[in-house]
Amino acid sequence: MTDRHRPQTRLATAAVLALSLAGLTAGCASDSGSTSPGEDITMDKPRVTTSKEGDLVVKRFDLDKNGQADVIKYFERFKSPDNPDVTKERIVRKEIDLNGDGTVDITRYYDDEGTAQRETVDLNLDGTIDATNYYDNGKLARKEVHGKDGESVIATRFYIGGKLQRVERDRNDDGKVDLWEYYENENLQRIGRDLNGDQKIDRWINRGPESTPNTGSERPTVGEPDSEPSPEPDSG
Ligand SMILES: [Ca+2]
Ligand SMILES: [Ca+2]
Ligand SMILES: [Ca+2]
Ligand SMILES: [Ca+2]
DSSP states (O other), X not given: OTTTTHHHHHHHHHHHHHHHHHHHHTTOOOSSSOOOTTTTTTOSSOEEEEEEETTEEXXXXXXXXXXXXXEEEEEEEEEOSSOTTOEEXXXXXXXXXXXXXXXXXXXXXXXXXXXXXXXXXXXXXXXXXXXXXXXETTEEEXXXXXXXXXXXXXXXXXXXXXXXXXXXXXXXXXXXXXEEEEEETTEEEEEEXXXXXXXXXXXXXXXXTXXXXXXXXXXXXXXXXXXXXXXXXXXX
8 A cells, every 4th residue: 555644644634623623513513403512421322313314214323422423323214014003213224434534434234134235345544435345144245345446346355154265356457357366264275367358267376285375476465455344244
């Protein structure tokens, strides 16, 4: 990463901004309309405000009590299948601001059962999405790693039972997979490369236990965040 100092700079800027904003808005809180100076500040639980956006009920949680929501949950209301007189709520989306700068860093989408289906993640907090995670029964099944534009897919990681099985990479940015990595017990076993752009493997490289690990010119990881955020997200 060439701009490795940027997140820290942004963090510092965000902290200063958050502080000054907290000072400016004290006494004229516009989101809840119910807070007055000193109120709630010392309470040992996050401040929560509830509002409506279209058909959705929105709950904002200000965990660090700086006046800015860090977690925002969106709920839809539905009639209970057991009793149509009863209206229930279920979560459809959750947004998380990890560094308190007011920009959402993780957005998680849920199915009708309240299980996480998909989430977009800005790992380095620069405002551009770095990865999209897809879940199957609450377990990480697939992860798309995005290019600098936050949309193109430069690598897709496939998981079974939460364990890495295969990685497909597009190393020349033409939108086509040209490198395949196969894993066993999350250890890289072999690499297949497409050399002529027909998306078929032309050359295999063994990386199993009989070959020397971590040597040679074939470096499988190129410009990709390797951390595995939240393999099993909570359901609310
Ligand atoms: Ca906050
Ligand atoms: Ca943020
Ligand atoms: Ca990013
Ligand atoms: Ca390619």
